[in-house]
Amino acid sequence: MRYFDARIIENRALGNGYFVLRLGGCESLAGSRPGQFMMLRGDWGRDPLLPRPMSLLSVAPEGRADLLARAVGQGTRLLESALPGTRVSILGPLGNGFPEPTQATLDLLVAGGVGMPPLFMQAEHAAHRGLIDRCEMIYGGRTARDLVLLAEMRGLGLAPCLATEDGSVGRRGRVTAALEARIEHHRAATPDRRLRIMACGPREMLWAVARIAEPHAIECYLSVEEQMACGIGVCLGCAMPARSRPFRYACSDGPVFLASDLVIPPAPGQVAGGAP
Amino acid sequence: MRYFDARIIENRALGNGYFVLRLGGCESLAGSRPGQFMMLRGDWGRDPLLPRPMSLLSVAPEGRADLLARAVGQGTRLLESALPGTRVSILGPLGNGFPEPTQATLDLLVAGGVGMPPLFMQAEHAAHRGLIDRCEMIYGGRTARDLVLLAEMRGLGLAPCLATEDGSVGRRGRVTAALEARIEHHRAATPDRRLRIMACGPREMLWAVARIAEPHAIECYLSVEEQMACGIGVCLGCAMPARSRPFRYACSDGPVFLASDLVIPPAPGQVAGGAP
């Protein structure tokens, strides 16, 4: 973990507010694991004040690092309009990351919206180790315009299973429905295969994924998003209700958690209770 | 006076932190008088919070308006790096301005550093009315690099009398010494000529100019700079101790004042007292 200055080398707009920032000077991020993140801040005065957590999308030799973001608020809007050459400060790599891909497992990478980057990086990592056929990308968004970098995914050797809420591309509906279908498929086709789930996306999606994984007893990893100030476990701002302890910290214990260690709220409409 | 959006058409760096911003969409500033100013704010969030007062350097047909600024703090640094196309909001024209040039007078335009714009505009205005020979520019700065737009001044038909503290160009010393020399010259050469002084620059310079004008009984106009919030006389923030009333307001009663209406502090080293 280092605190350093980087420069934007390229800012590639993907439409619908999505953009990929390519950063130079990120030698310190070289060994990062998929799922790790950084705290990033532009040179933009005191508004906004705090750095923003951003997942890594990809790290490459010679200090290049990519991230994917969507302009939703003040910080991401400033990044969206940042020009090549702009200086940003970075603290990273932070957090734990996803488990390694293995020969023995099939990893279902479940990506929701702008939560996709860590799963992309996990797939890239698998590809580098010749294990791309041990993972499957299940990627959902509101519309076709929320599904980005599909060519790059195919370039890795993935055939992403897509879902959109409006049906404009892929399966119509939520990514969790697609996940259920894929689980059923694998359970039927290769019942002995050890499935794992790795997911990142909106909170409700993560809870839904956990609720799907549980009855199947599938090992399920969730990368969570919390409000963060420090990114390194000192402000105690990013507390997550957990089972092994009252709280765990998204930045230093996570952002990737075993779903079984988190307190998963009951599905909307269901009454709480039972669970410890 | 209007509140409107303008766009930066051109941002011309002049070295040493000085730059000229050319703005488009400023039709409402067309009739502005030299010495008037605007409250200007970029689209930069809440840091800095308040708009910045900026004098007009020149207004041209088709809604063009120029200003000259120097990057000294947060706001001016942001303007210095603003790209063509950037939106700014403007409230103006504000304040009163200098008196009209006349055939019967010779106006000594005393400019100190980045206080030069209103005097440039006054000269431009005189030139448009064929009265450029009724004004004389006396322009001082720390070094040669603080004297800008000299070619443009000559283009108006001025032969600016320059002064630098380090002697790197023009007379060595303060602009006020140059002013005294010019007054002596005119008093000797054309004793009947009705002189007027119009000055803008750092506060200490303005007080020194007033102290020079007073014993000569020369009509003396000072354009003052005060901290401003509203620019239109409502916050009462820009109070200037005055003689006719306890306070006058730099934004709405000024920024141009007759020196005789302001409370001019005694010269440094001199003891206060005597003056009302």
Add this chain to the structure above:
Amino acid sequence: MTPAPAMPASGNGGPSLAIRCGGIDFHNPVLTASGTFGYGKEFAGLLPLASLGGLVTKGISPNPRFGNPAPRICETAAGMLNSIGLENVGLEGFAAEKLPFLRTCGTKVLVNFFGTTFDEYVECGQRLGQLEGVDGLEMNVSCPNIKAGGIEFGRDPRVLGELVRACRNVIAKPLWVKLTPNTSDIVLLARACAENGADAVSVINTIGGMAIDAHTRRPRLATVFGGLSGPAIKPVALRMVYQIHRAGLGIPICGIGGIQSGIDAVEFFLAGASTVQVGTQNFIDPASSERVVREVEDFCRANGVTDLREIVGGLVV
């Protein structure tokens, strides 16, 4: 270029923004704050005054005051300090020079007032309350009490209560009291107002602050201390509005502090304010108060709120 006054929103079948607060019926809940909107006329060319729910004048005292030495303002992080010193044209000057315009401006007019002694407050309030064209009074109690060693009238709940009572007794018009946030318990202050007959509380005035120029080693304000306003103080203002609302005193609240947008205003409504005032933002964007009205309306429309009153105090906790 003065646009036609905006119609009350309900005229278009849109959400109703009309609201009663502190004895006054407003056609919308957005007012402008004392000291940041002059005497109204200064803004007449910049926005249609009739589009506002109301405006609050600069604070008026019985006699004209010239205010503090300069510099009087400086900028801070997301805020500003001022030490204007309650400069104003005085009661007679206000009645003669400012009120005639205000009578015709098409929006509700609240006159902010103060005194430096108990009697001045009462005298000023009584006289202002008799003037035609004044819809209500807002008492600024952040003024130092000269007889009590310069402590603000509004800091001690007992003194405040007595002052409110004395003014109430001579003022028939709606009487609002503007509270100081420089307190350890805002609810005690609000209670003193409610129990002594105030019609509403305006929450908050500026927070005491100070700034220093490290290079000259001098304070940035000639008076050393000043009042902090702007977005920086919004969290404190919201907290105090909600504390008062939650205490259930039954007194309506006008929320003030760092409001820049309609969303900011909605936050104050949810916390329990039934009207709001836009202050420092008038300096940043002189037409912002009208925009705030529009944005509140947009919020209501987008969120299925047909009547503003549905969201007042509607915080989900």
Add this chain to the structure above:
Amino acid sequence: MTPAPAMPASGNGGPSLAIRCGGIDFHNPVLTASGTFGYGKEFAGLLPLASLGGLVTKGISPNPRFGNPAPRICETAAGMLNSIGLENVGLEGFAAEKLPFLRTCGTKVLVNFFGTTFDEYVECGQRLGQLEGVDGLEMNVSCPNIKAGGIEFGRDPRVLGELVRACRNVIAKPLWVKLTPNTSDIVLLARACAENGADAVSVINTIGGMAIDAHTRRPRLATVFGGLSGPAIKPVALRMVYQIHRAGLGIPICGIGGIQSGIDAVEFFLAGASTVQVGTQNFIDPASSERVVREVEDFCRANGVTDLREIVGGLVV
């Protein structure tokens, strides 16, 4: 990559930044604030801890605490709100897990502590004061007094004075008291500390605030209220430091609130602080506290200050 600890500035013939404050000799006046610097170790790879004058730990209570429900933080204009809820490892956990590292970290260590009852304060302070490696204690009195209806201990000067006295009686080490700004008179609080034997006051803790998400209609913090910190509060902090300094109580002041740079720190020195703490800025730039030290030194050099003590309280009014 841990750089070698910075030499005390005077070693280079530069200005002397060494200063005594509240019974402790610091080699420079820049500390890090409680709750923003963990237990020190978390920052060890990011800056040389020995370059700091000192550090203040997260607040310690007799027993471990788990803190408040999430969300616990949110951003505001030039500031942030937190409602961490005084989560900490507890006294024994601190002594066993955190202190061994701190003993070797090369800077002064102050331990921030609190209790939820009078007795807990005394017990915790006494025990911490006996631990080797603890250079001083900072008492956080912004904690709700459970027996007194949840009012903070530090709001009532009388209660505060008694608490300080009781702790003083059992603590031999330097005892600092961290004041709450949620008061109508900070000088009364400082006086209560001075008169009851505190060695210094730390000024200020966070200001009570609140934020609302207009769209969900919910408070942004699970606990509704939180503490405001960051540049937004600097004017309030400076004002309080100067008020205490001007009151001439003879108690040293550690200035806290919104410090981002050496210039900010100098402003606090001029107002009367002899040390400062960097808080929220540690989140924005984790190496900033070391930079603040350097910038203070640069300021002194550029302004002919040969000894920091020349500017403490040096405001020209």
